[in-house]
Amino acid sequence: MFIGAVPKEVVGQVLSTVPFDEWGDVYVGCSGSFRFDRAVKMRHPGCRVYSNDVSLLTCSIGALAMGREFEIRFKGELEFVEAAIAGMDFRGRVAAVMVASAMGKFTSKNEYAQVHFRHYREQFRVFVDQALPKLAALVAQIKIEDYYAGDFIEQADRAEKRGGGMACFAPTYKNGYERIYRLVNENTDWPAPRYGIWDPDSLPAFILSLEERHIPYCVISDQLLADRTPTTEWRGANKPVYTYSSNQAASYRRRLPNEVQFKYAVIDPAAIAAKSKVTVAEVDGKRMNYLKNVYLAKGIEHTTGQFNCIVLIDGVLAGGFIFAQTRFGDKTRELYMLSDFSVSRERRISKLIPMIASCREVIEPINRRLLIKVEYIVTTAFTTKPVSMKYRGIFELDKRAADHLQYQSAIRNQSIQDVFNEWLRKYAGQGGKPDRQGQAARPEIAGEERALHDTAGV
Numbered sequence: 001m002f003i004g005a006v007p008k009e010v011v012g013q014v015l016s017t018v019p020f021d022e023w024g025d026v027y028v029g030c031s032g033s034f035r036f037d038r039a040v041k042m043r044h045p046g047c048r049v050y051s052n053d054v055s056l057l058t059c060s061i062g063a064l065a066m067g068r069e070f071e072i073r074f075k076g077e078l079e080f081v082e083a084a085i086a087g088m089d090f091r092g093r094v095a096a097v098m099v100a101s102a103m104g105k106f107t108s109k110n111e112y113a114q115v116h117f118r119h120y121r122e123q124f125r126v127f128v129d130q131a132l133p134k135l136a137a138l139v140a141q142i143k144i145e146d147y148y149a150g151d152f153i154e155q156a157d158r159a160e161k162r163g164g165g166m167a168c169f170a171p172t173y174k175n176g177y178e179r180i181y182r183l184v185n186e187n188t189d190w191p192a193p194r195y196g197i198w199d200p201d202s203l204p205a206f207i208l209s210l211e212e213r214h215i216p217y218c219v220i221s222d223q224l225l226a227d228r229t230p231t232t233e234w235r236g237a238n239k240p241v242y243t244y245s246s247n248q249a250a251s252y253r254r255r256l257p258n259e260v261q262f263k264y265a266v267i268d269p270a271a272i273a274a275k276s277k278v279t280v281a282e283v284d285g286k287r288m289n290y291l292k293n294v295y296l297a298k299g300i301e302h303t304t305g306q307f308n309c310i311v312l313i314d315g316v317l318a319g320g321f322i323f324a325q326t327r328f329g330d331k332t333r334e335l336y337m338l339s340d341f342s343v344s345r346e347r348r349i350s351k352l353i354p355m356i357a358s359c360r361e362v363i364e365p366i367n368r369r370l371l372i373k374v375e376y377i378v379t380t381a382f383t384t385k386p387v388s389m390k391y392r393g394i395f396e397l398d399k400r401a402a403d404h405l406q407y408q409s410a411i412r413n414q415s416i417q418d419v420f421n422e423w424l425r426k427y428a429g430q431g432g433k434p435d436r437q438g439q440a441a442r443p444e445i446a447g448e449e450r451a452l453h454d455t456a457g458v
C-alpha cells in the first residue's frame with residue numbers, strides 16, 4: 001500500500017545515532033507509512049512526534065489517528081467506490097483510500113495491469129473489509145501530538161517555531177509520488193493541501209536552511225552529497241541510503257576500493273562505419289567496476305557480476321554489459337543482465353550494447369561454462385517513466401512497476417557482427433539524435449539488480 005517506505009534497517013541506524021530524546025519535539029517531514037514516526041515514539045516514549053505528509057492516504061490515516069475527519073468523495077474512474085462503501089463511516093472511506101491507492105499500481109494499458117485493476121474493482125468491498133483491521137492496527141500504533149497536512153518545508157518552519165527538530169524523508173524522485181498517487185489524486189475530492197513538488201536537487205539548500213536556523217535535523221536521502229559526510233550509510237540490495245544529521249555520532253562505513261583503474265581508448269561515434277569490426281571481450285570484476293563507476297549513475301553500489309564483458313568497435317571501447325545468474329527465474333533458461341552501459345550518447349550506441357549482449361555468439365560460451373541453455377535475458381531499468389528509451393524496440397517490456405521496468409529479450413540467433421549490421425541499419429543514422437540514456441544527472445539506472453523498494457504493507 002505504501003511505496004518507498006524507509007527501510008527498517010535505516011530506521012534502526014537513525015534511532016541509534018540521532019539523539020531524538022534531546023530534541024523532545026520531533027517534527028517529521030513526509031511521514032508516508034508513519035514507519036519512522038511509530039519507531040521514534042516506541043524508542044523514546046517521552047518524545048512528542050508531529051507527523052506530516054501531503055498524500056490522501058497518509059493525510060486520512062493521520063486524521064483518523066488524531067480523531068479528526070474530513071470529506072472524501074470518489075469520482076470519475078473511482079466513482080464505483082461510492083456504491084461499494086455506501087453507508088460506511090470515515091474509517092471505511094480511509095480503508096477505501098488504502099485499496100484505491102494499491103490500485104494505482106495497475107493503471108497501465110497492459111493486460112496484466114488491467115486484469116488486476118478489474119479484480120480490485122469487482123472485489124472492492126472485500127478488499128475494504130480486509131483493509132479495515134490493518135488500518136485499525138496501524139492507527140493504534142500512531143501516537144502523535146499532531147498531524148500537519150501540508151508541505152514539509154512548512155513543517156520545518158513549525159519545528160523552528162516550537163524549538164523542535166526535523167526528521168525528513170523526502171521523495172528521491174521529482175514527481176514520483178504524484179505519478180504513484182495519480183489515480184487517487186485525480187479521482188477524489190478532498191481538502192487537499194497545496195504544496196511544492198519536491199526536487200531532490202534542492203536537498204543541499206534545504207539542509208543548509210535547517211542549519212542556518214539551528215534546527216536539529218536528520219535527513220534521509222539516496223544522494224551522496226559532495227561536501228557532506230553522511231552520519232549513516234546503508235547498503236541493501238538497493239541504492240545506498242544515507243542519513244545527514246546535525247549530530248556527529250557517525251556510523252559511516254567507508255567503501256573498500258573494489259575497482260582497478262586501467263587505460264583504455266573510447267570510440268568516436270562518428271568513426272563507426274559499415275566496415276567496422278565489433279568484438280566482445282571479458283574483463284575481471286574490478287576492472288568492470290571501474291568502468292561502471294565512470295559510465296553508470298554515481299552513488300550506486302554496483303553488484304559484481306559473473307560475466308563482465310566489454311564491447312569494442314575497431315579495438316576501442318564502446319560499452320559493456322554484466323550478467324549474473326538469475327535469482328528469481330529459471331536458472332537453466334534465463335540470464336539476468338545486471339547492467340549495460342555505453343561510453344557515448346551519440347548514434348544510439350546504448351541500443352547496440354544490449355542487442356549484442358543478447359546474441360547467440362555472446363551467450364553460447366556462457367551456456368558452455370554454466371552447462372545451461374539460456375533462452376532469454378532479463379533486465380531492469382530503474383525509472384518512473386513508462387518506457388525505457390534504451391530498450392524500446394529491442395527488448396520486450398515484461399513488467400511495469402512504480403519505480404522500475406522489467407525488460408526481456410529472447411536470444412538473438414545472430415553473430416556479433418550480424419547484430420552490429422542490424423543496429424547500423426536501424427538505429428545508428430549519422431544525423432540521428434543522441435539517445436536519451438547516458439550520463440544524465442539522474443538517469444534511469446539500467447539493469448542494476450536490486451530488491452524492490454516497494455514495501456507493501458506497513
Ligand SMILES: C[S@@+](CC[C@H](N)C(=O)[O-])C[C@H]1O[C@@H](n2cnc3c(N)ncnc32)[C@H](O)[C@@H]1O
Binds near residue numbers: 004
Ligand atoms: C520517501 S516517502 C516517505 C517514507 C516514509 N518516511 C515511510 O517510511 O513510509 C515520501 C513521502 O513524501 C510525501 N511527499 C511528497 N512531497 C511532499 C511534500 N512536498 N511535503 C510533504 N510530503 C510530501 C509523499 O506523499 C510520500 O508519502
